[in-house]
Amino acid sequence: MSENSNMKPCALLFGNAGTIIAATPSLGLRTKIKTQVGTVIPPSADPYFGFHLTVRRDRRQIVSEDEGHGVCFSYDSSLDEPVLADFRITVKFPRGGVSCDYLPVPEDVQAKFPTVQNWQGFTYLIVHQRAFGIVIQAYSQGYYNSPDPKLEAWARHNGKINDVSLLDVLQQSDFYFVVEMDIDSCREVMGNEGLPPRFTYGYPRQPTNVEEMKELVNGSHGGAFAPCYNFDNDDSFITAINQSVVQDNLWLHEEAEVIAQERLQAYFVAPPGNIPPGTGLTLLVSVPEEWKNSHELALRRSLINSTLTQVKIYDVVGSEDSQPALWVGKIIEQGGSIPELQSHLTGDNELVLRVRTAAKPQVRVYHYNDRATADEALSKGTQN
Structure with missing residues (x-):
């Protein structure tokens, strides 16, 4: 599931025509901090209008790993897997709590980017915060970059670059961007008026019925x-x-x-002789491959959780009705933990259950000493 992002590379200034915090190569500057502004419609989350601040880490985070700080990953929704990640702060403006100005880039701002020749394709976007509710994600996330101590101090310890700290940037009430879009296009996509409704799962948070x-x-x-x-x-x-x-x-x-609702062939791997009520027995259930594949996930869950279940035994002694005996049991792993199975091979088409016998009704317990005898009996329909 990938997000629907309309984020655009831009430059972020501290204050009106102030210090350049981040820039895009199209403006002729390469800064260690990158920023994007725009709207995002993420999967399973609220759509928002805001901006990202991305601070690069050491190359491939090799130094960070060697110094014992570990490696930082983030979830990539387009790949549906975690990937190596830079340090990124997401700022979400409050819905209905901002207003925007879409202006030609002023001359004093143009002077900060001397290599740009044509400013017709740029907009000076000013976002005024008019209400509380701005959301800042990942501000306190760990950041280590010993090869660049100045950048590390700015991201981690509220250090300053050009007399501006990260906290100074985030505490502004007005944000100033230079966006590589013409004014009409910028006005269409920058803002939160056209955002879809807030995300909802569509289910009650505390279900009771x-x-x-x-x-x-x-x-x-x-x-x-x-x-x-x-x-x-x-x-x-x-x-x-x-x-x-x-x-x-x-x-x-x-x-x-x-x-x-289904009846399956089964037999016991049980000690010979009288079996008193309450005895634990091993029950092997023969299942078709298609049936096992169909219910594999549920069977695996029951096995992992050691879920107790009722087992219906239909071969009841002296019973004239069709009501089966109900014994309590659970699915167990095939292996050598059950003594009776150490000399009794089990197949991939069998479920192994551990069941506890009950006094009534009485059940015929079919016992087979080896795999060959069991297979022959099952082929003749002799089972529980």
């Missing part, structure tokens, strides 16, 4: 939400935390209901 949640989930068949490493507000955070658990359990419960 199971049936309502089932209807809501069954009626929503959209794609997956994007991974989030920060949230715009408490409602989004609480909703994501709660709904991830609620919907996961609803899905697992639906899978369990489907599985419960």
